[in-house]
Structures are given as structure tokens and as C-alpha cells.
Amino acid sequence: MxxxxxxxxxxxxxxxxxxxxxxxxxxxxxxxxxxxxxxxxxxxxxxxxxxxxxxxxxxxxxxxxxxxxxxxxxxxxxxxxxxxxxxxxxxxxxxxxxxxxxxxxxxxxxxxxxxxxxxxxxxxxxxxxxxxxxxxxxxxxxxxxxxxxxxxxxxxxxxxxxxxxxxxxxxxxxxxxxxxxxxxxxxxxxxxxxxxxxxxxxxxxxxxLDDDRTPEDVARATRAADAAFSQRRKTIRNSLSSALGAPASAVEDALRSAGVEPGLRAETLPVETFVKLGSELHAQGLLP
Missing domain, CATH: 3.40.50.150 (Vaccinia Virus protein VP39)
Structure with missing residues (x-):
């Protein structure tokens, strides 16, 4: 049928x-x-x-x-x-x-x-x-x-x-x-x-997904991903610094706190890392 x-x-x-x-x-x-x-x-x-x-x-x-x-x-x-x-x-x-x-x-x-x-x-x-x-x-x-x-x-x-x-x-x-x-x-x-x-x-x-991420976690990770991929060919430090209008040293501190090597590119990072990164960027006043 x-x-x-x-x-x-x-x-x-x-x-x-x-x-x-x-x-x-x-x-x-x-x-x-x-x-x-x-x-x-x-x-x-x-x-x-x-x-x-x-x-x-x-x-x-x-x-x-x-x-x-x-x-x-x-x-x-x-x-x-x-x-x-x-x-x-x-x-x-x-x-x-x-x-x-x-x-x-x-x-x-x-x-x-x-x-x-x-x-x-x-x-x-x-x-x-x-x-x-x-x-x-x-x-x-x-x-x-x-x-x-x-x-x-x-x-x-x-x-x-x-x-x-x-x-x-x-x-x-x-x-x-x-x-x-x-x-x-x-x-x-x-x-x-x-x-x-x-x-x-x-x-x-x-x-x-049903997990323990809060809406704020997801929103910050979303903004972090947009900024990190804004200049795909650059390192994540330079891409974030440019997109957020923040000093490279401040971005580097946030990256290291999130366990991310600043010289990497965004496409190498798993999703969970963007959650940590969004949280760290927020904690350091670089993201809302």
C-alpha cells in the first residue's frame, strides 16, 4: 500500500x-x-x-x-x-x-x-x-x-x-x-x-539533547562559537580578539583557563569546549 x-x-x-x-x-x-x-x-x-x-x-x-x-x-x-x-x-x-x-x-x-x-x-x-x-x-x-x-x-x-x-x-x-x-x-x-x-x-x-547545561551556558557558547569562527583561517586567539574587540592577552587568559591552546583554530575544538570557553569569556567580562 x-x-x-x-x-x-x-x-x-x-x-x-x-x-x-x-x-x-x-x-x-x-x-x-x-x-x-x-x-x-x-x-x-x-x-x-x-x-x-x-x-x-x-x-x-x-x-x-x-x-x-x-x-x-x-x-x-x-x-x-x-x-x-x-x-x-x-x-x-x-x-x-x-x-x-x-x-x-x-x-x-x-x-x-x-x-x-x-x-x-x-x-x-x-x-x-x-x-x-x-x-x-x-x-x-x-x-x-x-x-x-x-x-x-x-x-x-x-x-x-x-x-x-x-x-x-x-x-x-x-x-x-x-x-x-x-x-x-x-x-x-x-x-x-x-x-x-x-x-x-x-x-x-x-x-x-537533555543535559544539565543552562540556557545561559548555551547562549554564551553560541556567542563564543560565532566569534571563534568569524575568521576561520586565523588562530582562535586572533579570531576572538578581533571579533570581541578585546586585547589578545585577555583572550589568551580566557582560553588557557578553558584549557584551550591559543594557537589552535576553532574547527579543532569539540562542542563541550565552547561551553567552557563561553563561560570563561563571560567570567572575564569579554562576553555578556
Missing amino acids: AHSALATPRATIAVLKRHGLATKKSLGQHFLIDDNVIGRILTLAAIEPTQRVLEVGPGIGTLTLALCEAAGSVVAVERDTDLLAVLAETTAQYSNLMVINADAVQLDPRELVGEDGPPVAFVANLPYAVAATLVLRVFETMPSIRSATVMVQAEVADRMAASPGTKDYGAYTVKLALRARPAGRFNVPPGCFLPPPRVDSAVLRLER
């Missing part, structure tokens, strides 16, 4: 023609046309039948149909007003779906709350242009979200799950890793979409 009746080229083209629509490159629209991928997304997401799920960029409703079957309720955020009528048609049989016409990056999380509470899982084939920003924002501003299973560009998935010392490891990786950990991935080739994107894609599952 198909997971989604829309996950074929024929069905997708028929819906778009019926509504006189075409894909919009400006919105990063690539419609999923492989039902096997839908099934793998559902397996990786491990949605429970009582959960409220957030979807961003539902498009014509291809993944939405499967989510409505699997979840207790779904709240889907769609920016493209031309697709609202399409969604109303393709998902008409589901009473557990709420569609919001908005830019998800700007949306107040309180608008996502339903009678069954806020969403606890985030599952989406994301618009590529905003994927990285949106995933981090969800973990920053929506504490109810326990996991995210998202389709993104493969290179973005690489950044999200990168290890210290690799080219993909950067400030974004650190900021996301302060809040969530990778918990599964599979790659998706361009031929699974209409139209095919010019890049490879991947579905990545992230799970929220």
Missing part, C-alpha cells in the same frame, strides 16, 4: 496542471515523487499516533498525506499562497490537519499550538534556501520539539552532523550540536524529485 497517493510523477503533474501551477525556483520547490522515500522518512521519524507534528513547506501535500495517517495531528506551514487551494483539495479527507499560510522563519511558535498542545516532532521536505536557518530556529525557540526528521541538501546535512577537524565543522555545527544530536540519515538522489534539483539531498534525524 502506498504511503502517499501523490508520490508519483503522474499524480504530481496532474495536480499541478489541474491548478495551473508550476514549480517556483525562488521558493526552492522540488516535489517528492518517490513513495519509497516517504516510507523511509516515516520510519526514521518514528511518529507516534498521539503526537502533533510540524511540517514546513508541504507543497501539494505529498508528505502531508502520510503524516496525517501516522500522527495524531499535523500543523503545516506553507508560504506559497498559490498552494493553499491545492492543499485544501489534496488533504480534504483529513480533519487532523491545520494549514498556516506564513513564512516559517518569521512565525510565532504559539501559532502552532492545537487542542492537543504544541508539536513535538518536526518532519519536512524543507525548502533548501531556508533549511539550515529553520532547523536551528526550531531547536532554539520550540522546546516542545523533541526530534526533527528533515530533507535538506546533502551538504547541509554534512554541516549539521560534522565532527571537529573536518571542513564542514563550523559555528553552525556547534550551535546546532549544543541543542540536538544526529540520530540517523539516508541520502536521496535528484531523480526522486520533480523537477530534479542540481544537488544531492539527504534526510537527517536530529534529537533534542
Whole structure:
């Protein structure tokens, strides 16, 4: 049995023609046309039948149909007003779906709350242009979200799950890793979409961390990472000194107190070190 009746080229083209629509490159629209991928997304997401799920960029409703079957309720955020009528048609049989016409990056999380509470899982084939920003924002501003299973560009998935010392490891990786950990991935080739994107894609599952870091610890580590990676090719001492407008000697004292050799580069440091560094920079008055 198909997971989604829309996950074929024929069905997708028929819906778009019926509504006189075409894909919009400006919105990063690539419609999923492989039902096997839908099934793998559902397996990786491990949605429970009582959960409220957030979807961003539902498009014509291809993944939405499967989510409505699997979840207790779904709240889907769609920016493209031309697709609202399409969604109303393709998902008409589901009473557990709420569609919001908005830019998800700007949306107040309180608008996502339903009678069954806020969403606890985030599952989406994301618009590529905003994927990285949106995933981090969800973990920053929506504490109810326990996991995210998202389709993104493969290179973005690489950044999200990168290890210290690799080219993909950067400030974004650190900021996301302060809040969530990778918990599964599979790659998706361009031929699974209409139209095919010019890049490879991947579905990545992230799970929220439950640890003893305070919000202040995370905020300071975030600021420390931004400053440390502001000039990636410089030593961490010089990069921090420049970004913070602080004397190199004061920065060096903070680095040594955090157990960091000042001559290292930021990409060599594990996430936990940025927590210590943020704390030390704050203690010495170099960070708020």
C-alpha cells in the first residue's frame, strides 16, 4: 500500500496542471515523487499516533498525506499562497490537519499550538534556501520539539552532523550540536524529485539533547562559537580578539583557563569546549 497517493510523477503533474501551477525556483520547490522515500522518512521519524507534528513547506501535500495517517495531528506551514487551494483539495479527507499560510522563519511558535498542545516532532521536505536557518530556529525557540526528521541538501546535512577537524565543522555545527544530536540519515538522489534539483539531498534525524547545561551556558557558547569562527583561517586567539574587540592577552587568559591552546583554530575544538570557553569569556567580562 502506498504511503502517499501523490508520490508519483503522474499524480504530481496532474495536480499541478489541474491548478495551473508550476514549480517556483525562488521558493526552492522540488516535489517528492518517490513513495519509497516517504516510507523511509516515516520510519526514521518514528511518529507516534498521539503526537502533533510540524511540517514546513508541504507543497501539494505529498508528505502531508502520510503524516496525517501516522500522527495524531499535523500543523503545516506553507508560504506559497498559490498552494493553499491545492492543499485544501489534496488533504480534504483529513480533519487532523491545520494549514498556516506564513513564512516559517518569521512565525510565532504559539501559532502552532492545537487542542492537543504544541508539536513535538518536526518532519519536512524543507525548502533548501531556508533549511539550515529553520532547523536551528526550531531547536532554539520550540522546546516542545523533541526530534526533527528533515530533507535538506546533502551538504547541509554534512554541516549539521560534522565532527571537529573536518571542513564542514563550523559555528553552525556547534550551535546546532549544543541543542540536538544526529540520530540517523539516508541520502536521496535528484531523480526522486520533480523537477530534479542540481544537488544531492539527504534526510537527517536530529534529537533534542537533555543535559544539565543552562540556557545561559548555551547562549554564551553560541556567542563564543560565532566569534571563534568569524575568521576561520586565523588562530582562535586572533579570531576572538578581533571579533570581541578585546586585547589578545585577555583572550589568551580566557582560553588557557578553558584549557584551550591559543594557537589552535576553532574547527579543532569539540562542542563541550565552547561551553567552557563561553563561560570563561563571560567570567572575564569579554562576553555578556
